[in-house]
Amino acid sequence: MSRVVDRFFKYVSYDTQSDPNSKTVPTAMKEKILGAELAKELAEIGLESAKMDEFGYVYGWLPASTGCEDLEPIGLIAHMDTAPSTTGANVKPRIVHYEGGDIELGNGVVTGADYFDYLPKYIGQDLIVTDGTTLLGADDKAGVAEIFTAMEYLIEHPEIKHGKICVCITPDEEVGQGAEYFNIKEFGAAYAYTIDAGPLGELEYENFNAVKVDIVVTGVFVHPGMAKNKLKNAILIANELISMLPAAEAPAHTENYEGYYHVSNISGNESSVKITMNVREFSKEKFERMKQFMLNLAAYLNGVYGEGTVSIEMEDQFYNMKEKILPVMHIVERAEQAFHACDVEPNIIPARGGTDGARLSYEGLPCPNLSAGEKYAHGVHEFISIQSMEKMVEVLIALSEKQSSM
DSSP states (O other), rough: OOOHHHHHHHHHHOOBBBOTOOOSSSSTTTHHHHHHHHHHHHHTTEEEEEEOTSSSSEEEEEOTTTTTTTTTOEEEEEEEOOOOTTTTOOOOEEEEEEEEOOEEETEEEOOOOTSSSGGGTTSOOOOOOOOSSSSSHHHHHHHHHHHHHHHHHHHHHHTOOOOOOOEEEEGGGGGTTTTTTOHHHOOOOOOEEEEESEEEEEEEBBOEEEEEEEEEEOBBOOOGGGGGTTOOOOHHHHHHHHHHHHHHGGGGGGOTTOOEEEEEEEOOOEEEEEEEEEESSSSSHHHHHHHHHHHHHHHHHHHHHHHTEEEEEEEEEETTHHHHHHHTHHHHHHHHHHHHHHOOOOOOOSSSSOOHHHHHHHTEEEEEEEEEEETTTTTTTTTHHHHHHHHHHHHHHHHHHHHGGG
């Protein structure tokens, strides 16, 4: 196997699933186990001052080539954690040479070419798939492997001239906290790229505005046999609230620039129900209207069932980076040039999710998002093409090399 694939197989053997309910930093201490290994590997590759800090962030710096010290430093960023939605423990990746049709993952799970209709685009390629019981972790351990392999290549080929390159691998991106303790000043880049988008060629500099919504429905429970005019069933009230969400604005019915209301978790009983939601929208104006809609739902149900029945808390997570990228569009053009140099057609699309780069852009580090190569992330059908990973290593090398000609 190639170096980037070897690295990827190694990284996915570590369970780094982040925890949205944790108050620790990082949210899962097991992230630090891989983090320590990554810091060690960066040092072995030859990056300077490689380390993992107290918060689980891994940093390393590749000095500029002789004569390129005055070029603006650029950053490359990926995240080590995997999504809470599907387990990332005991991942068993395997390679399938795809010749069309369905892929039998194992354990009775099949990735069907009709349902997962992007799959036929990979005919003739070598795909890394799961065994049907876990996610794969290509989001975003593929990005980590690609960055590390590109840095190793640049060190082994000093004839490729480049400016300073700053590398950071973050924890907790999947729970919206990947930029929380990112040390932009120490990182030292003028701008950066997250390697965290999907199929090869994707280039994103727009993303959702995002808010996390926590709802608690408080009922009044009495024995069902004596419940007339007394019982307020929190489960039924929660169901009523969910049924009032716009059905056409659920994730399963939206695409491109369409926002959504997503119920991500629900738990409880007749006395109390907790609902967790994500609300996403590209337009800042509509984003604010969607948040107000959630407040209006709570107010309406409190009017029906009594004040305090529904409580709601909202926390903005990140905003659309577009307004921070437009003044520095040369960094997007630079990425386009790198793709073209490697015979990859850039696919500029809006990011229907969040990246560390969205928040970092608002904190002074403009940060578009480039493809890592995976498809159908966060679930058992996640896969990645080996050819895509190897090509992304070439793209990152070209992205670095471009510095010396700008």
